[in-house]
Amino acid sequence: VGADIENLVNEGAILAARRSKKVVEQIDLEEAIERVIAGPERKSRLINEEEKRIIAYHEAGHAIVANSIPEADPVHKVSITSRGMAGGYTIMLPEEDRTLMSRKKLNADMVGLLGGRAAESIVFDDITSGASNDLERVTKMARAMVTRLGMSSELGPMVYGQKEELIFLGREISEQRDYSEDVAKQIDKEVRKIVSEAYEHAVSIIIEYRDKLDSVAQRLLEVETITRDEFEEIFPTPVPKNSGTPEPQTAMPQMA
Amino acid sequence: VGADIENLVNEGAILAARRSKKVVEQIDLEEAIERVIAGPERKSRLINEEEKRIIAYHEAGHAIVANSIPEADPVHKVSITSRGMAGGYTIMLPEEDRTLMSRKKLNADMVGLLGGRAAESIVFDDITSGASNDLERVTKMARAMVTRLGMSSELGPMVYGQKEELIFLGREISEQRDYSEDVAKQIDKEVRKIVSEAYEHAVSIIIEYRDKLDSVAQRLLEVETITRDEFEEIFPTPVPKNSGTPEPQTAMPQMA
Amino acid sequence: VGADIENLVNEGAILAARRSKKVVEQIDLEEAIERVIAGPERKSRLINEEEKRIIAYHEAGHAIVANSIPEADPVHKVSITSRGMAGGYTIMLPEEDRTLMSRKKLNADMVGLLGGRAAESIVFDDITSGASNDLERVTKMARAMVTRLGMSSELGPMVYGQKEELIFLGREISEQRDYSEDVAKQIDKEVRKIVSEAYEHAVSIIIEYRDKLDSVAQRLLEVETITRDEFEEIFPTPVPKNSGTPEPQTAMPQMA
Amino acid sequence: VGADIENLVNEGAILAARRSKKVVEQIDLEEAIERVIAGPERKSRLINEEEKRIIAYHEAGHAIVANSIPEADPVHKVSITSRGMAGGYTIMLPEEDRTLMSRKKLNADMVGLLGGRAAESIVFDDITSGASNDLERVTKMARAMVTRLGMSSELGPMVYGQKEELIFLGREISEQRDYSEDVAKQIDKEVRKIVSEAYEHAVSIIIEYRDKLDSVAQRLLEVETITRDEFEEIFPTPVPKNSGTPEPQTAMPQMA
Amino acid sequence: VGADIENLVNEGAILAARRSKKVVEQIDLEEAIERVIAGPERKSRLINEEEKRIIAYHEAGHAIVANSIPEADPVHKVSITSRGMAGGYTIMLPEEDRTLMSRKKLNADMVGLLGGRAAESIVFDDITSGASNDLERVTKMARAMVTRLGMSSELGPMVYGQKEELIFLGREISEQRDYSEDVAKQIDKEVRKIVSEAYEHAVSIIIEYRDKLDSVAQRLLEVETITRDEFEEIFPTPVPKNSGTPEPQTAMPQMA
């Protein structure tokens, strides 16, 4: 359940990995990246066959969904090898470093994160604890859109709650509520709506490409790890991909 | 009231016990496991006959209910020997280690946990403090399903509340509320519903197999401890058991 | 106002006293128990006659009520001798040690605890601060029934609030609220209902046995302390007593 | 504004003073008591004539009201000598030590405490900050009646809120709220009602004995301090006084 | 914006200054007082002409309003010299020391404090951050009247909230809320009403004496500082002044 991985990837580990290229040149870079972002491989951890199948579908779900949304980053690798705390992982890498996140890009990432849970739900008619980290990240992103980035038209271009950076014997309180119960209710409603729409989007993609999902999951159970090339052979990107960085709606006039 | 035991079992003690197999090979493994998960036997603790009867029915309730639900783990041992703080204990062991918990498996475990209280209620027309640890665990599981695992369709695939890991002179605050009163009310309603349905399920099983419950309780009062074999002789599993790990709803296509 | 005493008795001091029997064999056991559970006798503390009368009726109230409820423990001693912080005390002793508390037993104990206040109210047409410890204990028991022991059908078989065991420079926070305002209101209503019914029960017993109450109070003013034998001579138990431990509703079948 | 004084008096300073009688035998006991309970006399503190008049009426108000309620303790001394932080003080002493406080006695004390503010209001058509300590004490007593002593029939014979005894670098938190908003509202309503009725009672007494109030205030401005004898000469107790300790409603039967 | 100054003045600096008279006899007392209560003069701080004009009107507003209310203390000095953090200051001195604050006096002081903001609003059709300290003090006074001094008939003669004096690494929490949301709403309403009425009073005085306001502000811009004599020459007190200490409504009878 590659959530831990994606977490690290999106929060800068890739960047760190790239910057350390010169340092790591002599060793296998690919392994270095994964070690950095997913912890050491844990060959000793035995996961039974039934659970392997769920993990395979979960990771395949992330990959299939991400590959079907224009703004999501390309799938770099999908694996059901156990690394660190995760039973599997999916790595998505942007073509270029990014310093800004747009509303559309954030929505795309949330749909991708919910692809694992959506796949479980469609395939198994049950859902597991394996998505808990994905759900935490989706919730955090949706809350940030509404309360820190002014991306909900209901709540407007302002922030809600005061961020506190208290390092008090290891505790970090991330937010102090400074708004009324009414606003809290509006925030909850908006966050819930953003997450629900992302989940419905993920489910619809899983249903549309169910056969590809089965193929990727089956392949993962056979070979454990699929790279970008093999993944795109099984499931060629069905949409024109873009970086998720907004472009002007009209052509820019040239200055004399 | 084997709640403390079950608690430890489910939270990894079994795993720990298994991993330490090589270490404990020479001594009686069975005793080692129980010592690890339930504390030393307390022969000196005198419990009167009336209470022994309640404990016997309580433990028998756990065992009868767990044995009647497909996803619950097999009953390994039932005992009214006093160990640690518990007056008795019921050990359920999975056939294989587990890293994922599905919604159905969680529901099954909750029904099993409420089997003790359900048995007391049916047999004695009164209920005792002996179930308090069971209730704590059931509540914690139901809350986790709703707030951390996205398993309530009412609340959706997201998390509620921020987990805090503050080790502040021994205190651990498990959750910081970051939602409105309205959402708090919805959460309470969902959690209550999950627990109520599990309890009603437990009660219906107890009523259906009341004669087996009497038999197991009576046997416990005679011999104090019943192992899996003797338990299944008195009460053969009435349902096809499974591991509780979800399986695909349709056959998986084979890749070329 | 024997609340402090009863408090210690019910919370294990009796048990402690019993276990230390071997140790205390040579000295007067009866005095040892009372010294342990009620502090040293305070002959120097002068209480005026008007207050002595109130204390006598308060303690007699506890004794009369407890003696009229099947599940309440037998009255061992009633006294208006000042001990520790208490102006008087009533000791009720179970026939056997107890590790489980049933709903009926808890209700019985609450009625007994409210017997002091009920007696004051009926006899003096005023009430005093002497019952404050009784009220604290009754409230704590009723809350525990509803929030920790799943004994309210309104709130169901689950727990409310998270117990915290924080020893932080001497402070112990007993509970962290994790439920909505709506649930808080339901809890308050249930707790209030349990306490009110117990108080009304106590009042009805005081009214029914008012003559015995007068006799016991009068006797206390004459001799300061009444033992079980003398108490039962004045007021023979009007109900069949039982241990308060639930018994099966139907005969238990015998296993072959 | 003798609130600080009365505070100490009621909370045990008198008791302390009495117990230390043997110790202080050789010195002027009267002065010792006042020094203990009101701090050293502050001759240097200059209070202007306008304020002296307000203080005189405020203290006279306490004395007149207390002397007109059966359950209030007898007025021992009234003074407008500045002591400690107080501009004046009124000492009321019970005839005998007291360990129990009844509802009627508490109500009587609250009426006496509000006598100062009532006098200001009637005489000056304005009110001053001089009553702030009186108001704090009245509020604390009314809250205790409702939340700790079970003396409100609306809230019933139970306690509300958990007392905490936290000594954390000098802080003492007196109460942790453990009830719903609805109960908080009921408590506020009851407390407000108890205080309002006490204040209306105080005002009606001030109006009834306005001439005596003028006389006592005038005398205070002339001689600064009035003892019990002189006070009762100006204003003989208009009601039969009692100790405030409840008495049985009917004669007590004699045991054979 | 002499709020900081007034703050210190009212909270005891004047008193301190007076008591230290013997000590400071040899130096210029006037300068000593101002240095104590307003910090050292800051000649180096350059304030532009536009802002000087606003400050002049703000200070003149305090002085004009205070001089038009019977219970406000006489204006001792008005200045637009920058001292400490303040751009200007107005000193009002009572004729005699005061230990009691009446409701009328508190209302008078609040109107005076709001005179600065009222003047800005009338003269400039805009308002500035210069009044922030005035607003803080007015709010604190109005809240104290309602919650600590029992001066709101809506809330009655009692206190709301528990004052805490916690010195915890420099923090002082001034109040712990112990009342319901309903009472919080009533308190807010009363406080708001008291402040609004005071502000409307200030505005009406500014409108009535607009010509005097212009004269004083103009004079301040010319000479920077105006003493009591010059101020009263420009604007003779239009009302009979008093100390603000309540006087009896009727003549006091003489004792024989």
Added chain:
Amino acid sequence: VGADIENLVNEGAILAARRSKKVVEQIDLEEAIERVIAGPERKSRLINEEEKRIIAYHEAGHAIVANSIPEADPVHKVSITSRGMAGGYTIMLPEEDRTLMSRKKLNADMVGLLGGRAAESIVFDDITSGASNDLERVTKMARAMVTRLGMSSELGPMVYGQKEELIFLGREISEQRDYSEDVAKQIDKEVRKIVSEAYEHAVSIIIEYRDKLDSVAQRLLEVETITRDEFEEIFPTPVPKNSGTPEPQTAMPQMA
């Protein structure tokens, strides 16, 4: 996205820079100011072309909007050079130092701060995380207007919440709520209204001067940095500018 810069500028860095003129005389002052207020230039930070375009429009948005409001400070420099954490920055400098902030000036500054987000929204049909610091500052200003500066007629000339200056191992709690839920709701409504009106104002300016926005953004992409002269050549101030300091509505009378 020059929010960090503007932040420092408005909060006193400019002032600091000016005072240190004598110290820095020998070095390039312009560079010194920018180093002080925006951190060192970060040539090594590579930002891709798509993001550069968004940053250019964002900064141009600040500049165009600020230049179209009378009370906003003149645009001193606009740049898309990466400095510190910011991808670009816009410096606005007042003609003279300022110690007072009026309501109109605060509103003007908020419109300018929202110019970046407004430009993104109009040009790209998407919005980015680049405005988060702008939104934080706008929210803080609007809240201060309502709760600390008495600039909302709905909430009146008073403060809401108690500022706390607690330096507790690095934590600063900025406000303790002391008002009811009703007032919290009113505050939220007012703050939201102030921000919404400012944003709508910014959007309308961006739409009106869209061609100038394109020109400035294009020029920034060509030369990275534009100074005041070049900026005003492209977009001459379309409104009469003022300092934002209120002026009297009527001529001031002259004193004799």
